[in-house]
Amino acid sequence: MIRIENLSKSYGPAQVLRDVTLDLPKGGVTSLIGPNGAGKSTLLSLIARLIAPDSGRITVDGMDIARTPGAELARRLAILRQENHLVARLTVRELGGFGRFPHSAGRLTQADHAAIDRALDYLDLQALADRFIDQLSGGQRQRAFVAMVLAQDTDYLLLDEPLNNLDMKHGQAMMRLLSRAAHDLGKSVLVVLHDINFASCHSDRIVAMRDGRIFASGTPAEIVAPDPLRDLYDMEIAVREIDGQRIALFYG
């Protein structure tokens, strides 16, 4: 379980997170939604120890992330941020290989190669395995990075807007993949999403944030409803049930 206690973070005068307390239980897909500037990415970056909180504490399976060695955490928790600029010139397979670094410290074993292959298969990247990352399209690159964190084989998988740059087909494939990773492989997936319909159709749990606070959390049926969505996004959003899926209508 990831436990977040009284977490606050400001950038200068702007307070981005205000006293956030949240438990993310093990297993399943949890989507983090909310308007721009709600603090979703900041929360993810704090869990990933990319930035330090002003106050508060985060524990992963009982280990305080501020005190646990980085290598130990890297075997339990993987995070992928929105933008990934690579200066290094690498192939897709080599990038996947870096996902094994927490386990192998750079010396890939047979088991590591098998894990890399599995991750590449999962993301349908075998055909591109020997291409350099800088020769790929934005969506392919995105998938290559997801393959890296998948090869890392951690219990927790945190993704910041993984659907960016992906077309509908790959967006759907990505969400199905995350769902499979959660339900077949027993991983706990926390994913920041902007499209609430993807969140509605693929998550077990939705956490909504607004103004640096947890606004609401619950099942998709509880959150994807006209009242909570109106208060969350400050706009009228109709919700229809189509083929058993709750779909929010906000395009018209």
Place this chain on the structure above:
Amino acid sequence: MPHERRARLALIGLALLAGGLILAFMTLGARGNWDFVLAFRGRKLLGLVLVAHAVACSTVLFQTVTANRILTPGIMGFDSLYLLCATLLFAAFGAAGMAGLDPRLDFALNVAVMIGASMALYLWLFGGEERSLHRLLLIGVVFGIFLRTLAEFVQRLLDPNEFMVLSDRLFASFSDIPPQLLGIASLLIGAVTLWLIPRLSRLDVIGLGRPVAINLGITWRTEVLAILAAVSVLVAVAAALVGQVLFLGLVAVSLAHLAVGQSAHRYVLPAASLVGIILLVGGQMLVERVFAFGTALGLIVEFVGGITFIALLVARGRR
């Protein structure tokens, strides 16, 4: 994998070329007593090789840590820090005090002060969260000028005679590498190189940038500071041997990347070092044999390097 083979072939090619140049440097046009010629040229060669290796490695490490391909310690003006340290030490002890000092001790003191000062600088520049490359470049260039001017200011306060002694100590060139420093310089550079070898794969991870590296379990601050300390040692040693070289590192590393075609440190580091050796030893031969000492190696390196730097900036801008 085909590109692994290409990198290995490139390394072998560079090693052969460097070896050939070294052989030519030692033997070409040699007349008279071989013992003297070999010892004399050997010292010169060792100096060039040390500088090439130190500058190339420090540049690779620096670019890995800052995740960019344009900034180098030279361009950021960090060797001006050496100038300032040496000047301040000299101003503090005076010519008489320094004359009594073993030059190696003086050198060690300089390097120690420089490591301390540059660590403070690095902590300030790179310790926190990410900054934009352009801002870093700007800060670096301005800071380099600031340090250099500060050093000149202190030099102006010195007694003219003392200033003469100091400028004699500070003015180093490729043709005139102080031989008494070669021992300690080899020791320091050798130690840093040995320290690097078991860390090559960690360097690859660090080169993926801060967020990815932290995700993969790198303790960013500690490890980056250790690498920057290594960079300080290399920069200080190179600066003490030959003075400021702005663009050598940039050229060596850019050509090395071109040659090996990928970014694994086990290929890039030796390749950069070999390219550096080829440039310096080959350039020195050019200066001695073709231009008959009519021009300085530093000048040629800076000329070629400056053009490469501009080409890189333009190419970057277009992408």
